[in-house]
Amino acid sequence: MSSSLLDLYGLTRAELGALVSGWEISPVHAARLWRYLYLDGATSWADLPELPARLRAKLETETTFGHLAITRETHSSDGFTRKYLLGLHDAHRIETVLMRFKGRTTACISSQVGCAMGCVFCATGQMGYTRHLTAGEIVSQAVHVDRVLRSTAVDAPALAEGDHVSPHHRHERLRNIVLMGMGEPLHNYDAVMKAVDILCDGTGMALGAKKITLSTVGVVPGIIRMTDEKRTMCLAVSLHGATQAERAALVPAARAWPLEALMEACRYYTEKMDRRIFFEWTLIEGKNDGPDQAHAVGALLKGMQAQVNLIPLNPTNGYTGAPSHTGAAKAFQEVLAGYGLPSTVRQRRGIDIGAGCGQLAVAEQA
Numbered sequence: 001m002s003s004s005l006l007d008l009y010g011l012t013r014a015e016l017g018a019l020v021s022g023w024e025i026s027p028v029h030a031a032r033l034w035r036y037l038y039l040d041g042a043t044s045w046a047d048l049p050e051l052p053a054r055l056r057a058k059l060e061t062e063t064t065f066g067h068l069a070i071t072r073e074t075h076s077s078d079g080f081t082r083k084y085l086l087g088l089h090d091a092h093r094i095e096t097v098l099m100r101f102k103g104r105t106t107a108c109i110s111s112q113v114g115c116a117m118g119c120v121f122c123a124t125g126q127m128g129y130t131r132h133l134t135a136g137e138i139v140s141q142a143v144h145v146d147r148v149l150r151s152t153a154v155d156a157p158a159l160a161e162g163d164h165v166s167p168h169h170r171h172e173r174l175r176n177i178v179l180m181g182m183g184e185p186l187h188n189y190d191a192v193m194k195a196v197d198i199l200c201d202g203t204g205m206a207l208g209a210k211k212i213t214l215s216t217v218g219v220v221p222g223i224i225r226m227t228d229e230k231r232t233m234c235l236a237v238s239l240h241g242a243t244q245a246e247r248a249a250l251v252p253a254a255r256a257w258p259l260e261a262l263m264e265a266c267r268y269y270t271e272k273m274d275r276r277i278f279f280e281w282t283l284i285e286g287k288n289d290g291p292d293q294a295h296a297v298g299a300l301l302k303g304m305q306a307q308v309n310l311i312p313l314n315p316t317n318g319y320t321g322a323p324s325h326t327g328a329a330k331a332f333q334e335v336l337a338g339y340g341l342p343s344t345v346r347q348r349r350g351i352d353i354g355a356g357c358g359q360l361a362v363a364e365q366a
């Protein structure tokens, strides 16, 4: 696939209509093409049977629909998680994860090749930054996962005890997206938001904006812009440290956007949007999992619409820290509860295939 071709997955429905109209072809065919792309799961030009020959010819010579080649696919031993290494047109590769648990289907998708933010415990950060993904490359990951779901029957581990497998369940659709894969989504704001708009189009994938969670390391201008644009997806902010010094030691981006400015942006978001923020806290044994840190988090977030997601550290080659024990996580939660802050401890899934939080990286030998 050449990058000089226009990626149809990078076009909004209005842009696709304008493209087809510009060729002096009826908009009826643009609507049909949109359906092929998002509802029928087309994978090749042969899957677009009812288009006029002139439109077919134009599409085949000037556009592509951005297939991401599966370079490698791995399944976690617990059956809940699948990780895809997907090839881009310029030979770079990204990782996309499908999680299925108790009937909930979620895709964890990437927004960049690598990442410039350099969080010390994150495999993607350890890779460094290569380039932004286009809106089409972001949409294509969701389309890929949706196709996988539609082509596979539900297997037992994805079901809760007592779940009834109806014919409908056999053809699941993608319903949730977390922008928590490789990259910092707010560093690639325009492409990410365009992709979200395409995925939420009610006549296509029709994902609910509130079923999409964007996770940021704390890019302050992006949080403010999301608020001003009234972006209604869920917002998760990686905190990891409750003082500027402790946070900057784990998250170098905190030097560009200090804690005080970040908290001001977060308050702006929660007050103007009247929505809560999910604060992510990677629990690292002996480093940021003690009662002092828990009280500092409590004091920092007290009174805000906030929930804290505690994530025991997932192993990566470039960082030697260890995950906190269950007892430390529970004690941390109890302290937070004393400040009126709800919290969860993230279930460890997909760790054996490097698909957990902070583990996504493209191995050199892949």
Ligand code: SF4
Binding pocket: 115, 116, 117, 118, 119, 122, 123, 124, 125, 126, 181, 182, 183, 184, 216, 217, 358
């Ligand atoms: S945690 Fe997120 S922002 Fe930080 S380096 Fe990894 S991918 Fe980038």
